[in-house]
Amino acid sequence: MKILVVGSVAYDTVETPEGRHESQLGGSASYFSIAASHFTEVGMVGVVGRDFQDQDLRMYEGHGIDISGLKIVDGKTFRWSGDYLQDINTAVTHETQLNVFADFEPSLTEHHAAAPFLFLANIEPSLQLRVLDAMSERPQLVACDTMNLWIDIARPQLSELISKVDILTINEGEARQFTDEQHLPTAASALLLSGPSTVVIKRGEYGAALFSENFNFAAPAYPLAKVVDPTGAGDSFAGGFMGYIAATGDTTEEGLRRGAIVGSTMASFAVEAFGLDRIRNLTPADIEERFKAFVELTRFEPISGNNGLPLR
Ligand code: AMP
Numbered sequence: 001m002k003i004l005v006v007g008s009v010a011y012d013t014v015e016t017p018e019g020r021h022e023s024q025l026g027g028s029a030s031y032f033s034i035a036a037s038h039f040t041e042v043g044m045v046g047v048v049g050r051d052f053q054d055q056d057l058r059m060y061e062g063h064g065i066d067i068s069g070l071k072i073v074d075g076k077t078f079r080w081s082g083d084y085l086q087d088i089n090t091a092v093t094h095e096t097q098l099n100v101f102a103d104f105e106p107s108l109t110e111h112h113a114a115a116p117f118l119f120l121a122n123i124e125p126s127l128q129l130r131v132l133d134a135m136s137e138r139p140q141l142v143a144c145d146t147m148n149l150w151i152d153i154a155r156p157q158l159s160e161l162i163s164k165v166d167i168l169t170i171n172e173g174e175a176r177q178f179t180d181e182q183h184l185p186t187a188a189s190a191l192l193l194s195g196p197s198t199v200v201i202k203r204g205e206y207g208a209a210l211f212s213e214n215f216n217f218a219a220p221a222y223p224l225a226k227v228v229d230p231t232g233a234g235d236s237f238a239g240g241f242m243g244y245i246a247a248t249g250d251t252t253e254e255g256l257r258r259g260a261i262v263g264s265t266m267a268s269f270a271v272e273a274f275g276l277d278r279i280r281n282l283t284p285a286d287i288e289e290r291f292k293a294f295v296e297l298t299r300f301e302p303i304s305g306n307n308g309l310p311l312r
Pocket of ligand 1 (some may be wrong): 010
């Protein structure tokens with residue numbers, strides 16, 4: 001198994017200008033795994049309650065996701081509800097019920113603990129830290145995500161986590177909140193000083209900005225005619241990004257740049273339908289076609305002499 005992910009597996013209630021869906025399958029680990037499973041082998045660590053639907057377990061298995069690390073225990077599955085009615089790029093949380101995640105103790109099999117790539121998807125930072133500590137050796141690449149709730153209530157644990165990862169993915173509002181810096185490049189510099197060698201700042205319809213010790217890169221978002229449900233866009237970005245890097249083993253600057261475009265490709269699909277409906281039904285041809293559209297979207301060719309600039 002190439003990538004191990006720990007994160008939420010959830011039933012979400014979501015309202016967007018396109019409608020309201022009750023108890024749809026979601027969670028950070030779900031979006032990440034499905035997106036990454038189009039490129040490489042993924043193992044999921046998490047917990048669900050007895051209310052978890054059998055057909056949802058089968059869906060992960062249908063994507064070749066190793067769910068032997070997904071425990072089913074007495075109690076209710078994690079639930080989140082929110083809306084995007086004011087701003088399509090920003091979720092307003094109504095309720096978060098940790099339920100079975102409240103006292104989840106992750107235990108990794110030997111196989112899981114040896115995964116070369118680790119994604120600590122959004123969940124309580126102390127849980128993310130416990131999974132990192134349980135790895136048999138430091139994975140080749142460790143990335144993590146988080147959200148405003150944990151900045152508010154678990155900042156010390158989150159700071160410790162950020163100091164231990166290679167890549168941090170974070171929303172622009174959360175980057176500002178965490179660093180207390182309004183200007184994004186300044187916020188990114190502060191985050192780079194706190195541990196990771198790469199920071200990916202997610203900006204909704206404006207795409208994602210990669211800040212690294214040696215280079216910066218801007219990945220646009222695909223100009224879709226309609227965003228149906230932005231839930232999971234960030235996790236799907238991370239799934240495409242990490243899935244590409246794990247599948248190719250390419251952690252160079254060029255690999256990270258391409259990975260960011262693969263991430264944007266998967267995020268663009270995620271928001272086209274409610275929940276996981278679009279990213280779980282993709283064909284390789286769909287992904288290739290959208291990736292090519294991104295190449296075209298970002299293509300420009302300077303012509304010779306002064307890079308083609310008519311400088312006087
Ligand atoms: P995003 O990619 O940020 O849109 O992530 C959306 C997913 O995050 C939803 O499916 C929620 O179930 C999940 N989520 C929301 N709040 C939390 C939380 N506090 N901890 C873990 N997962 C969460």
